[in-house]
Amino acid sequence: MVEHRDPGPTLAAIARAAGVSVPTASKVVNDRDGVAPETRARVMEALDRLGYVRRRRRGVRPALVELVADRLDSPWSGAVLRAVERAVGEVGIGLLVSSPSAVAAERGEPAWLFRYRSGRSDGVLFCLDVSAPAVHAWLERYPALPFVLIGPGLGPPTWAVSVSATNRQGGASAAAHLLGLGHRRLAVIGGPSGSLAGRERVIGFQSVLREAGLPAAPVGFADFDEALARRRTVELLSRPERPTALFACSDRMARGAFTQLAALGLRVPEDVSVVGFDGLPEATWPGVRLTTVRQPVSEMATTGLEILLGLVAGDSRDITGVEVATRLVEGDTTARPPDRTGPRAPRVGGKAMSRHRPSW
Amino acid sequence: MVEHRDPGPTLAAIARAAGVSVPTASKVVNDRDGVAPETRARVMEALDRLGYVRRRRRGVRPALVELVADRLDSPWSGAVLRAVERAVGEVGIGLLVSSPSAVAAERGEPAWLFRYRSGRSDGVLFCLDVSAPAVHAWLERYPALPFVLIGPGLGPPTWAVSVSATNRQGGASAAAHLLGLGHRRLAVIGGPSGSLAGRERVIGFQSVLREAGLPAAPVGFADFDEALARRRTVELLSRPERPTALFACSDRMARGAFTQLAALGLRVPEDVSVVGFDGLPEATWPGVRLTTVRQPVSEMATTGLEILLGLVAGDSRDITGVEVATRLVEGDTTARPPDRTGPRAPRVGGKAMSRHRPSW
Numbered sequence: 084m085v086e087h088r089d090p091g092p093t094l095a096a097i098a099r100a101a102g103v104s105v106p107t108a109s110k111v112v113n114d115r116d117g118v119a120p121e122t123r124a125r126v127m128e129a130l131d132r133l134g135y136v137r138r139r140r141r142g143v144r145p146a147l148v149e150l151v152a153d154r155l156d157s158p159w160s161g162a163v164l165r166a167v168e169r170a171v172g173e174v175g176i177g178l179l180v181s182s183p184s185a186v187a188a189e190r191g192e193p194a195w196l197f198r199y200r201s202g203r204s205d206g207v208l209f210c211l212d213v214s215a216p217a218v219h220a221w222l223e224r225y226p227a228l229p230f231v232l233i234g235p236g237l238g239p240p241t242w243a244v245s246v247s248a249t250n251r252q253g254g255a256s257a258a259a260h261l262l263g264l265g266h267r268r269l270a271v272i273g274g275p276s277g278s279l280a281g282r283e284r285v286i287g288f289q290s291v292l293r294e295a296g297l298p299a300a301p302v303g304f305a306d307f308d309e310a311l312a313r314r315r316t317v318e319l320l321s322r323p324e325r326p327t328a329l330f331a332c333s334d335r336m337a338r339g340a341f342t343q344l345a346a347l348g349l350r351v352p353e354d355v356s357v358v359g360f361d362g363l364p365e366a367t368w369p370g371v372r373l374t375t376v377r378q379p380v381s382e383m384a385t386t387g388l389e390i391l392l393g394l395v396a397g398d399s400r401d402i403t404g405v406e407v408a409t410r411l412v413e414g415d416t417t418a419r420p421p422d423r424t425g426p427r428a429p430r431v432g433g434k435a436m437s438r439h440r441p442s443w
Numbered sequence: 444m445v446e447h448r449d450p451g452p453t454l455a456a457i458a459r460a461a462g463v464s465v466p467t468a469s470k471v472v473n474d475r476d477g478v479a480p481e482t483r484a485r486v487m488e489a490l491d492r493l494g495y496v497r498r499r500r501r502g503v504r505p506a507l508v509e510l511v512a513d514r515l516d517s518p519w520s521g522a523v524l525r526a527v528e529r530a531v532g533e534v535g536i537g538l539l540v541s542s543p544s545a546v547a548a549e550r551g552e553p554a555w556l557f558r559y560r561s562g563r564s565d566g567v568l569f570c571l572d573v574s575a576p577a578v579h580a581w582l583e584r585y586p587a588l589p590f591v592l593i594g595p596g597l598g599p600p601t602w603a604v605s606v607s608a609t610n611r612q613g614g615a616s617a618a619a620h621l622l623g624l625g626h627r628r629l630a631v632i633g634g635p636s637g638s639l640a641g642r643e644r645v646i647g648f649q650s651v652l653r654e655a656g657l658p659a660a661p662v663g664f665a666d667f668d669e670a671l672a673r674r675r676t677v678e679l680l681s682r683p684e685r686p687t688a689l690f691a692c693s694d695r696m697a698r699g700a701f702t703q704l705a706a707l708g709l710r711v712p713e714d715v716s717v718v719g720f721d722g723l724p725e726a727t728w729p730g731v732r733l734t735t736v737r738q739p740v741s742e743m744a745t746t747g748l749e750i751l752l753g754l755v756a757g758d759s760r761d762i763t764g765v766e767v768a769t770r771l772v773e774g775d776t777t778a779r780p781p782d783r784t785g786p787r788a789p790r791v792g793g794k795a796m797s798r799h800r801p802s803w
Binding site: 146147150155156157158160161162164165168169171172175177178179180181182184185186187194198203338341342345346364368369370371 | 506507510515516517518520521522524525528529531532535537538539540541542544545546547554558563698701702705706724728729730731
């Protein structure tokens with residue numbers, strides 16, 4: 084945990100280090116015209132060397148905060164964005180939105196960092212997956228920057244404040260639901276093996292099986308990807324002990340499993356039950372409501388914003404993680420297993436399996 | 444068409460009208476502290492009376508533009524947002540995002556307008572449906588504000604610059620596709636009856652029927668809503684001349700039609716063909732790729748941004764509308780009609796109709 088609100092070097096110190104006047108240093112920091120390129124480069128170099136972050140008055144209500152999200156058009160980011168937008172709108176704060184790959188011209192640093200450093204944003208909410216390591220590295224260089232991670236997919240840095248769903252408990256609720264229906268042969272389609280959230284969901288799921296005296300469920304990792312989930316479904320269904328239920332660690336992967344089961348001629352939920360994780364709109368499609376573990380996205384987003392505004396106002400980083408409760412929502416894709424005594428299942432891919440294939 | 448870049452009153456004129464000093468007027472305009480509430484109110488009143496818009500230097504690269512969208516978590520807004528974010532990121536501009544309902548505190552004016560007037564944004568892209576009339580009324584009061592409407596659902600004001608899909612041609616391509624497959628009994632599920640885009644799609648569709656010497660297709664209006672589209676599907680399928688193909692003016696409504704057809708025991712496309720409009724991710728769900736008229740959302744968004752940046756830089760409003768081409772994408776939901784000679788179809792809702800109901 085770092086000292087919060089490290090004020091960093093003053094503009095005067097920057098000017099001294101770069102050998103320029105304070106007004107010149109100010110122009111560069113604020114991205115204004117009227118500075119020779121070579122002078123600008125010298126000041127930027129000094130800024131980086133000294134880890135400069137534009138000073139803010141303590142206790143002032145911020146004007147703009149930034150949401151930085153991977154895959155801005157995904158249902159997950161969309162749900163976070165909507166919740167954050169509504170919450171900032173209510174308190175009269177503007178919302179900047181960008182992806183982690185947006186880079187400030189001539190600087191090579193992320194646009195969100197540049198905007199913070201030049202005073203155009205007051206703090207940042209992150210909603211990341213693939214880009215997390217690169218972002219964490221930048222955050223480490225600017226410890227005074229107020230930020231909160233929402234639903235971090237990868238392990239957050241120890242000094243970061245994050246708001247997550249209760250992933251472990253959510254995985255456990257999926258297992259409890261399936262055991263309650265009578266399933267004993269279970270399998271899991273996991274997220275990326277490096278994903279903290281994905282791992283927690285699997286751990287929670289397996290812990291309930293262990294408590295029930297059952298062996299651990301086989302896991303196929305599918306990177307939160309629909310097509311990969313279809314492949315893992317084929318593999319898991321080809322096991323001698325064919326599972327009667329699949330727990331997919333995201334709705335997207337549950338869709339893949341669902342599609343693949345239909346292609347294999349297996350009915351959901353009559354032959355195989357499917358549980359997803361997320362509870363976003365993509366968990367519903369014509370004729371089907373997925374049984375899924377709902378993440379309280381909106382609550383996570385507004386909680387994250389509240390914490391961020393506290394950090395901007397000068398609160399200390401005395402909390403590092405907040406968890407918001409998940410809830411299993413029963414849909415149409417889970418039911419009792421077809422035969423609880425479990426005769427050996429027919430081989431997957433055999434011609435006879437196609438007879439139930441839906442006509443559309 | 445209005446005179447572009449109306450400079451509006453100066454800060455000095457505002458100060459004079461409000462009976463305050465120029466620095467005080469400046470503080471209010473820039474939302475800074477240190478002004479008595481009553482003085483602030485007087486200045487705000489003068490600002491409104493004089494239609495003040497913060498002056499900008501001509502030709503300066505903007506720092507921030509704003510995207511104002513209804514339903515920020517919809518696939519449509521998500522696609523626009525992603526395209527705009529990428530485009531602004533490439534030119535080093537920041538993106539503010541808000542919904543039209545966000546209001547600047549103590550002012551009663553929309554947050555996007557307040558941010559523009561106080562210099563925090565340089566121009567606005569709108570992506571509206573329900574809120575369009577209210578927004579248009581504000582725009583009329585601030586003619587110097589650079590803005591572009593993306594895919595306007597309602598008729599844009601005559602002086603607005605808008606970027607749309609070729610809705611009419613798109614509707615025509617849906618009709619041509621269905622006629623080419625041999626369909627002769629067609630029906631349409633339309634958007635809100637007041638929607639310009641929706642109306643254009645229907646007009647284009649009907650024009651092709653007329654050219655082919657066919658009667659106009661019956662239209663049920665469903666407000667771009669999935670549940671309402673289900674009801675219209677029941678009504679249209681109950682007609683004595685039961686249609687063999689439905690054209691839904693949005694993918695969302697096509698989903699509704701699809702679901703309802705399955706519930707009626709009708710197979711898609713064997714019994715009834717379905718064409719949607721949009722081509723967003725929601726046009727695909729497990730086992731089904733909808734045949735749909737794809738809107739080039741990303742191209743519309745980037746074109747809109749280019750025009751906006753031109754307006755910010757001082758371009759005149761010599762264009763008022765740009766259309767970007769649509770394209771019919773064939774999926775799994777259209778095929779030849781079941782029987783081209785067309786015997787009288789069985790009554791919808793009869794028990795025998797349920798036999799094809801999919802098992803999942």
